[in-house]
Amino acid sequence: MIFKATRLAAAAALLSASALGVSAQGFTPENPECIAPANPGGGWDFTCRQVGKSLQDLGLLDKTVQVVNLAGGGGGVAYAEVVNKRNDDNNLIVAASAATATRLAQGAYPGNTMDQVRWLASIGADYGVIAVAKDSEIADLPALLDMIKSDPTSISVAGGSAVGGWDHLKVLIAANAHGIDDVRSVKYIAFDGGGEAVTQLLAGSVQAFTGDISEAKGFVDSGDIRVIAVLAPERLDGEFAAFPTAREQGVDVIGANWRGFYAPGGMSDEAYDAWVAKIADLYASPEWKEIMAANGLAPLDLQGDAFQTFVAESVAQIQAISREIGIIK
Amino acid sequence: MDTLASLADGFAIALTWQNILLALLGCFLGTIMGALPGLGPSNGVAILIPLAFTLGLGATPSLILLTSVYYGAMYGGRISSILLNIPGDEPAMMTCLDGHPMARKGMAGQALSLSGIASFVGAFFATWGLIFLAPQLVKIALLFGPAEYFALFALAFMTLGGVSSTNQAKSAFAAALGLGLAMVGVDTQTGVPRFTFGEVHLYDGLDFLVAIVGLFALSEVFIFLEKRHGEADASAPVKIGRLTPPMKMLKDTAPTMARSTVLGFLAGVLPGAGASLGSFISYSLEKRLVDKDGKTFGKGDPRGVAAPEAGNNAAAGGALVPMLALGVPGSGTTAVLLAVLLALNITPGPLLFTQNPDVVWGLIAALFIANFMLLAMNIPMVGLFTRVLMVPPRILMPVVAMVSFVGIYGISGSSFDLVVMIGFGVMGWVLRKLDVPLVPIILGTLLGNSMENNLRRAITIDNGDWWTLIDSPLSIGLWLFATIGFILPLIVGRKVKSKMHERRDEEGSISD
Numbered sequence: 001m002i003f004k005a006t007r008l009a010a011a012a013a014l015l016s017a018s019a020l021g022v023s024a025q026g027f028t029p030e031n032p033e034c035i036a037p038a039n040p041g042g043g044w045d046f047t048c049r050q051v052g053k054s055l056q057d058l059g060l061l062d063k064t065v066q067v068v069n070l071a072g073g074g075g076g077v078a079y080a081e082v083v084n085k086r087n088d089d090n091n092l093i094v095a096a097s098a099a100t101a102t103r104l105a106q107g108a109y110p111g112n113t114m115d116q117v118r119w120l121a122s123i124g125a126d127y128g129v130i131a132v133a134k135d136s137e138i139a140d141l142p143a144l145l146d147m148i149k150s151d152p153t154s155i156s157v158a159g160g161s162a163v164g165g166w167d168h169l170k171v172l173i174a175a176n177a178h179g180i181d182d183v184r185s186v187k188y189i190a191f192d193g194g195g196e197a198v199t200q201l202l203a204g205s206v207q208a209f210t211g212d213i214s215e216a217k218g219f220v221d222s223g224d225i226r227v228i229a230v231l232a233p234e235r236l237d238g239e240f241a242a243f244p245t246a247r248e249q250g251v252d253v254i255g256a257n258w259r260g261f262y263a264p265g266g267m268s269d270e271a272y273d274a275w276v277a278k279i280a281d282l283y284a285s286p287e288w289k290e291i292m293a294a295n296g297l298a299p300l301d302l303q304g305d306a307f308q309t310f311v312a313e314s315v316a317q318i319q320a321i322s323r324e325i326g327i328i329k
Numbered sequence: 330m331d332t333l334a335s336l337a338d339g340f341a342i343a344l345t346w347q348n349i350l351l352a353l354l355g356c357f358l359g360t361i362m363g364a365l366p367g368l369g370p371s372n373g374v375a376i377l378i379p380l381a382f383t384l385g386l387g388a389t390p391s392l393i394l395l396t397s398v399y400y401g402a403m404y405g406g407r408i409s410s411i412l413l414n415i416p417g418d419e420p421a422m423m424t425c426l427d428g429h430p431m432a433r434k435g436m437a438g439q440a441l442s443l444s445g446i447a448s449f450v451g452a453f454f455a456t457w458g459l460i461f462l463a464p465q466l467v468k469i470a471l472l473f474g475p476a477e478y479f480a481l482f483a484l485a486f487m488t489l490g491g492v493s494s495t496n497q498a499k500s501a502f503a504a505a506l507g508l509g510l511a512m513v514g515v516d517t518q519t520g521v522p523r524f525t526f527g528e529v530h531l532y533d534g535l536d537f538l539v540a541i542v543g544l545f546a547l548s549e550v551f552i553f554l555e556k557r558h559g560e561a562d563a564s565a566p567v568k569i570g571r572l573t574p575p576m577k578m579l580k581d582t583a584p585t586m587a588r589s590t591v592l593g594f595l596a597g598v599l600p601g602a603g604a605s606l607g608s609f610i611s612y613s614l615e616k617r618l619v620d621k622d623g624k625t626f627g628k629g630d631p632r633g634v635a636a637p638e639a640g641n642n643a644a645a646g647g648a649l650v651p652m653l654a655l656g657v658p659g660s661g662t663t664a665v666l667l668a669v670l671l672a673l674n675i676t677p678g679p680l681l682f683t684q685n686p687d688v689v690w691g692l693i694a695a696l697f698i699a700n701f702m703l704l705a706m707n708i709p710m711v712g713l714f715t716r717v718l719m720v721p722p723r724i725l726m727p728v729v730a731m732v733s734f735v736g737i738y739g740i741s742g743s744s745f746d747l748v749v750m751i752g753f754g755v756m757g758w759v760l761r762k763l764d765v766p767l768v769p770i771i772l773g774t775l776l777g778n779s780m781e782n783n784l785r786r787a788i789t790i791d792n793g794d795w796w797t798l799i800d801s802p803l804s805i806g807l808w809l810f811a812t813i814g815f816i817l818p819l820i821v822g823r824k825v826k827s828k829m830h831e832r833r834d835e836e837g838s839i840s841d
């Protein structure tokens with residue numbers, strides 16, 4: 001009898017456990033697929049591959065996430081593909097970043113807007129920095145912005161993104177926050193990637209650099225450049241703790257190059273919730289914290305509706321500043 | 330000593346089973362591609378790019394594979410030059426002049442092995458040159474601001490049409506066409522789309538990998554389709570004969586190899602000169618030095634085989650110096666390799682040695698390994714490669730077409746790119762008919778944006794002052810050099826070129 005009861009209890013426990021599992025999952029993607037809207041090797045590709053691999057390693061998915069590279073139009077080709085052809089695919093997620101939001105805000109994906117897809121979750125952020133050469137006279141961010149204010153032609157700021165891109169906008173948002181009304185006068189020189197921009201800072205061709213922490217880290221370590229502001233809400237952890245934030249210097253600006261995912265607009269609520277839950281579980285895992293540390297990603301923990309709101313806000317902000325500098329009308 | 334320690338690290342990276350196998354595969358495929366008439370190092374590398382990406386290789390393994398192909402093709406080009414009197418690739422053109430007469434005399438095996446050794450010597454010492462010169466160039470590179478870069482790009486374009494092209498105007502046309510194609514896409518300095526016609530696929534500009542595969546590989550297929558039963562079908566096998574050169578021949582050619590290596594390396598380091606120039610200069614100088622009356626050269630003189638082969642392989646190593654250290658390719662093939670680096674998200678240039686030391690030193694170590702493999706492969710196994718030449722194009726060309734399509738679709742997953750590739754293939758076919766060189770188009774497409782952007786950066790930094798372009802001794806020097814490089818071939822080149830032409834007409838060989 002006792003024996004039987006134990007067995008029953010065990011069976012009940014097992015049943016309830018599996019029932020719990022079902023209610024938590026609700027939906028299991030059959031052929032999970034992640035579109036990286038760029039060629040292999042870049043940030044979006046990393047996002048897809050690393051998250052896909054980690055989801056499987058942690059047992060959150062029992063199938064391998066197939067990564068598809070769909071390059072073109074700075075992510076626009078993939079966006080159009082998802083909106084036009086894969087709108088109700090429950091198995092699909094797409095890598096995105098601040099660059100996606102910037103291009104959506106500026107209408108650089110012809111005919112597409114941010115509300116055509118469902119925004120899933122973020123997996124971290126790369127905070128922006130503003131740096132100068134090690135022997136520069138410029139002491140801090142207000143000093144730099146004051147110089148731009150009094151004579152915009154005296155300071156050239158170099159960055160790795162195109163004009164109107166995220167590296168450019170960060171400086172403009174900072175300038176705007178410091179009371180420079182005509183942000184168009186700020187001289188921004190676009191280079192092909194952060195590395196090239198930093199080289200020109202070292203060569204003395206330009207006076208300041210705007211980019212991400214991960215781009216600047218090598219040169220900060222070697223002592224060649226000095227970070228005068230990090231555009232994070234508060235000081236970062238570990239070796240980055242020495243960098244002053246823009247906010248503590250009286251320039252209220254946050255510039256995060258977030259990384260995350262969106263899903264097709266017609267994805268069912270059940271599938272959407274399941275994907276959000278999976279990415280949230282991934283984000284909470286110690287394994288993911290290690291990956292973030294290894295790749296210079298700072299925390300940005302937003303899922304579901306919170307993430308949707310965050311993207312909407314940043315699109316609106318970028319739209320406003322882009323209109324001001326005349327990139328969009 | 331630091332250099333040697335870094336090199337040892339490089340060997341540690343390169344000497345994994347995967348990398349050794351990749352190097353072996355690259356050497357083998359490269360030699361075959363070099364040996365196949367028409368398929369030179371640039372198309373060889375271009376065809377294998379998709380393979381490297383589809384295999385999901387990391388940066389270092391991809392580069393090891395592709396540079397092995399590059400070195401392999403430089404070795405392989407001589408095989409068909411010697412056996413068939415058809416240059417396997419452009420730099421091997423000069424090897425025809427004495428190699429084929431040697432083969433006719435029944436010394437094909439000796440010619441092949443001697444040229445193999447000459448190739449080894451050239452490539453081996455050029456790799457040492459790469460080790461010691463590249464870090465020096467890196468130090469100079471910090472002197473390069475946007476204005477200096479613009480002058481450097483101008484230099485590359487102005488010397489491009491130089492000695493190794495037959496028609497200055499056609500080179501200029503090709504370069505202009507390339508520059509025009511580079512304008513397609515979103516302009517990074519203003520964020521405005523240009524020539525995109527609202528087509529989102531064009532916002533990123535034309536993918537130069539697509540352009541390269543279309544221009545080189547597909548146009549090759551079209552030319553085959555047109556000719557159907559091409560010459561390669563009809564060629565009868567040549568007797569190979571003894572496979573090792575006598576010691577005396579090696580001794581006689583040693584000074585030749587030494588001189589040609591130095592010359593070839595320097596030609597390779599200069600942006601836009603490249604391997605063809607290296608082999609041509611080596612051959613013509615050697616001829617002037619040791620055969621003043623023109624008695625033996627052109628009639629099967631071993632020195633006439635050793636000189637161009639040492640020269641073109643040394644140039645291949647030399648061309649890697651500006652590509653790695655400055656991000657400026659020294660030859661057509663390094664232009665393709667540059668595209669690969671960019672696609673792998675590695676920015677070649679002054680920071681490459683500090684940012685990606687594993688990539689650089691792993692690559693250099695792999696070059697040494699590839700070199701020894703190629704020497705081993707090219708002497709005893711030369712018979713095997715000669716057999717590949719007997720593969721009829723009707724089998725070969727469909728394979729080329731298939732690799733191109735599958736590969737390009739594999740990279741981007743977009744059928745739009747396939748259409749663009751076919752467009753480039755047709756364009757390449759038409760341009761070949763018109764005898765317009767294809768390499769300047771690739772250089773134009775690749776470097777056009779950088780050239781334009783650096784001009785605009787320089788002007789913007791100096792608030793619209795055009796004099797900034799000649800504001801430093803370095804840029805003045807580069808402009809002088811560019812001007813001389815542009816004008817000199819117009820005067821001297823006429824003489825030199827008429828000689829090249831003479832030779833070519835006499836031998837009746839093709840050169841593309």
